[in-house]
Amino acid sequence: MGGVLKEVLGQYIYSVIIIELLMGGCQIPIELFLERPNYDRLVSVLWLEDEIDRVPFYEHLVDLEVIEHLLRVKLRRIDMSRREGKVNYLRYLVKFFKSLRYDCVPFELPLKLPRNNVLFTEDTARLSRGFRRWLDEHRGVIMKMIDFESYPWPNQEDAIDYEMMEILCKILPENMGVVGGVGGGIFEHTVWLMGFTPFFKALYCERKLVEAMFRRIGKLITDVLKVLAEYDKIVILRMGDDLGSRNGTFISPSMLRKYIFPWYREAVKIAHKHGKPFILHSCGNLSAIMNDLIDWVGIDGKHSYEDTIMPVTEAKRLYGSRIAILGGIDVDKLSRYPKDEFTSYVKEVMRKCCPGGGYALGSGNSITNYVDINNYLEMLKLGVKYGKYFLKV
Secondary structure, three states: OHHHHHHHHHHHHHHHHHHHHHHOOOOOOHHHOOOOOOOHHHHHHHOOOOOOOOOOEOOOOEOHHHHHHHHOOOHHHOOOOOHHHHHHHHHHHHHHHHHOOOOEEEEEEEOOOOOOOEEEEEOOOOOOOOEEEEEOOOOOOOOOHHHHHHOOOOOHHHOOOHHHHHHHHHHOOOOOEEEEEEEOOHHHHHHHHHOHHHHHHHHHHOHHHHHHHHHHHHHHHHHHHHHHOOOOOEEEEEEEOOOEEOOEEOOOHHHHHHHHHHHHHHHHHHHHHOOOOEEEEOOOOOOOOHHHHHHHHOOOEEEOOOOOOOOHHHHHHHHOOOOEEEOOEOHHHHHHOOHHHHHHHHHHHHHHHOOOOOEEEOEOOOEOOOOOHHHHHHHHHHHHHHHHHHHOO
8 A cells, every 4th residue: 555655646746847847938848758767777778788668868968058948947046155056956957857858867076176277268059158168278277296286186075066966866856866976087187287288298298297197186086986986876987088089099098008097997996896887988089999998997888979980880889799888969960950860860870779778879979058959859759759669679
């Protein structure tokens, strides 16, 4: 009797959530609401297990402007300096991903590594945030060893806002998980703090500085991951660390093996010690190091694919028997393809990637504020409609 009552109450509460979303002017199609989350679906994909009911969805992140547009809220107006504001913000985040049938909320916490080597320009995206910022590649806040020694490095205890993750885990619905980690990776944070040009100069003229940077940041990130791995609701650990461009890796594979991969391997060990899979998100042409990442580092899933580098269908063919392949719906096509052409493209990707499992549907990088929102929603609807069928093709 208790189980029946719990089930009825659960259905009632879920119905109330849907009504609240619709009454609030939410722009999410109703057909995407009617399903409960189940994080085992995505976890099973990462462990390369066969038994899943449909292809799960996965995103590295969704731009805040997209969430605001679809939920018809202004999250940037929330005061995040207070716990009440954090709770409010995270409730909207959960509502967004749950409403769109994601089984997990992707959530990274930025490291508190202050820097001022940034540039700004106007944001001309569909859902403009007003301005865009990017790294000033010619200067850094750490360019000499004296800068490294005087930099205000945080300890593990105050490196991130743990309260945000604690709140998120507390308010998550039953059977919904978090794909969590630290915002930015070992290579990225090193380059962000040094600037690209000073970094590459130091790589040959002041190697000890670069080595010290990799060690300091690698240890800081893995120390934080040890804490995050203890959260039960974080069912998957991940790291985002862009290692290359279209033509290859930014630094040589031998340097990556020496300075970066040992820290990746430690991160994977932390995840596996707690029975959780590990995802690496990394942009660029990584063909020269994929075997290292799979066989030595031990990643369970790889995200970020671009058709001009390697279509996700090719990645599935090459690596799909050894790791999970995540996303891959090209961001350029998400942004520019007309609906009919985009629909055919997504169905073809699913037809080639879904059979045998080990695949989650999503973008090749992230849902940016310049993608076509209708294409984004169409991708998800196609996943719901054909995700089970294509698993059996």
